[in-house]
Amino acid sequence: MDIDLRHLRLVTVVAEQGSVTRASNVLGMAQPALTAQLNRIDTALGGPCFVRDRHGTRPTPLGELVLRHARVLLPAMDAFSEDVRRHVSARTGEATSLRVGTVTTVLGGLFLNRLRSGLGGVALTSYTSWSPDEAATRLRRGTLDLALVGACENDTLPTDGDVEWFRLHTDPxxxxxxxxxxxxxxxxxxxxxxxxxxxxxxxxxxxxxxxxxxxxxxxxxxxxxxxxxxxxxxxxxxxxxxxxxxxxxxxxxxxxxxxxxxxxxxLSWSQYVGWRRDAVERFDVDVVRAAALGAHAEAVRRTPAYASYLERRDG
The missing domain is CATH 3.40.190.10 (Periplasmic binding protein-like II)
Structure with missing residues (x-):
């Protein structure tokens, strides 16, 4: 049986969301890719983890068994990874504090909460402005380490060769x-x-x-x-x-x-997270991306009118 922690995380998120569509948004995966992963997990286990019908996605008895073990293994592995991270950062000079800018976005609080959890032990200081150009300039100069930015879909965010932007989502x-x-x-x-x-x-x-x-x-x-x-x-x-x-x-x-x-x-509005291109030397940009994507997905879940609109629009 070839099952690893990544598979357990996928099963856990799908169970928490009750929907493969919502889980794919939280995980930052395309829905077909997540469905293919679940099929591979079912094959490895010898049976299905979920039943999918018009009421949503529900764990099977086998799925419940997998979830019981996942709830023990995943926190233990997270604690192990965090202890290793703290030990390595103490030796290598990895960032112990980050300055985070937010610009015309409603996701700031959710993003910071997830970032604190994902980068455990790193102190975060936040700043707010109204200009993505200003945020890009501050990133380039090093007075910001990260920026979460909302911008009109037609805006072009400045990069100046040093700043990299990752688009989270475009919302109407x-x-x-x-x-x-x-x-x-x-x-x-x-x-x-x-x-x-x-x-x-x-x-x-x-x-x-x-x-x-x-x-x-x-x-x-x-x-x-x-x-x-x-x-x-x-x-x-x-x-x-x-x-x-x-x-x-x-x-x-x-x-x-x-x-x-x-x-x-x-009219549409896009959400981006940005950092300097050399950021990979100081902190885990994958954690930053995951925190930003998770913040957007959580905001959708906490906005029933918008979640219902997306379900109607996307079928």
Whole structure:
């Protein structure tokens, strides 16, 4: 039987998520690749670990047996790896602290939590700005070690030969409406149906506002009022019916407001994590990538309206 810890982790994540689709997002794998891995695990064990039907993915009795052992073996192996990491870092000068920048993204807290767990023992200090260009400059100069950045899908992030960006996901931009808004009960709303509204967007130095105006023009109108505000202020103004807001759909669960998808997804927002190209000498960039991907997947799970939208859109 050829089963290793990587296989146990796959089985554990699938069981936790209750869905191969959601598990593939958490693991940063394509769904067909994860399905192929599960098939190989079933072959090695001599039977299936999961039953898949319209209710989701559930462990079989064999799967439950595998999970019981995984819950013992995986924490023990993680503790062993962490002890080795601490010992080696004490000898080699590996990073014991990291400076992490976040720019126009709602994933910062989730990312930092996962990063602390993944890089155990490394102290993290966080900074916030509104400009991906500034974050890239600070990465290049070494005043930041990592940056988690949100940017309009049409933005080109600067690399300058020293900075590397990894794209996590591109999400459609939603519109935030008051619960009493006439369109709040729709699954999607046409951009043109909001032509008479006042608009709120997040602050930033990228191309998002230009892309928004261009999308409005294609929808047959010009927005008569567009203001930049931070997210909490946007929620309050929308809740009182004074405006609608363009928002990242993640982690939006506020009373009195409803996030609704724009018909045809005319605007998108991408999430990236970046570091200097020589970062591999100081910390494990695979852990950073996994923390960022896991943060996005967790944010989707914690945003039922967006998770439901993705399930409808992707079948």
């Amino acid at each position: 931009v939603f519109v935030l409406l008051a619960s009493e808004h006439p369109l709040a009960g729709q699954d999607t709303v046409p951009l043109g149906g909001l032509a008479e509204e006042s608009w709120l967007t997040a602050p930033g130095d990228g191309c998002f506002e230009r892309c928004f105006v261009a999308a409005c023009t294609r929808a047959g109108f010009a927005p008569h009022e567009v203001s930049e505000v931070e997210r909490a202020s946007a929620v309050e103004q929308v809740r009182d019916g004074h405006a609608v807001a363009l928002v990242q759909p993640l982690l939006l669960d506020q009373p009195g407001v409803v996030p609704v998808a724009l018909e045809g997804e005319p």
